[in-house]
Amino acid sequence: MLSELAKRDTGTMTSKDERLLFLEQMKDVRRIRRPNRAQVSTPKELTPGHLERQRAAVDARSPDANPLTASDVDPLTAQDILSWQRPGVQHGVFRKLRLGQYPIEARLDLHRMTVEQARREVFGFVKDCVRYGLRSVIILHGKGERNPDGIAQIKSYLARWLPELDDVLAFHSAQKHHGGTGAVYVMVRKSDQQKQRNREIHGAR
Incomplete structure (x- = not known):
């Protein structure tokens, strides 16, 4: 050494x-x-208190911004006609919508969806229509003719949902070649950008 x-x-x-x-x-x-480090392990069982706090935390992070009714609504049948217009919509405009004379710019198909799935899709669809400037669209909800009780469930909810959306101006059951009472024409309001463009166009004349 x-x-x-x-x-x-x-x-x-x-x-x-x-x-x-x-x-x-x-x-x-x-x-x-x-x-040479601490052994950290999660508890094998969570108490009801833990689970409740976890659910509350998730709910706080992702509140449901969807205003559409999720509870029971008045039942409609296959042949019931959907028809509604917001105050201020001109009769001539509503007549053209009812007769299917506006070009269909987008469509949403709710067939084979649950009520909750349809609720989310309708809410998002109308928002997208406003965002992309789509005014005249169609929603396919089905007639519910195969249901044992004869109730058109999605159609019944849709009749309640559409008036709850401020962006919907009017709706009416479609003409036969577009699905008849198994579909509905929907008129969507102009976006703020469209209104501004119209003001600029008309103001420039």
């Missing part, structure tokens, strides 16, 4: 000498086989 240290002091140690010296000094050292 002294000879090795002497070599190191005089600067004459080779890399091999240094490695041998290191191994000699570390011969009594043993590796720690268990990791």
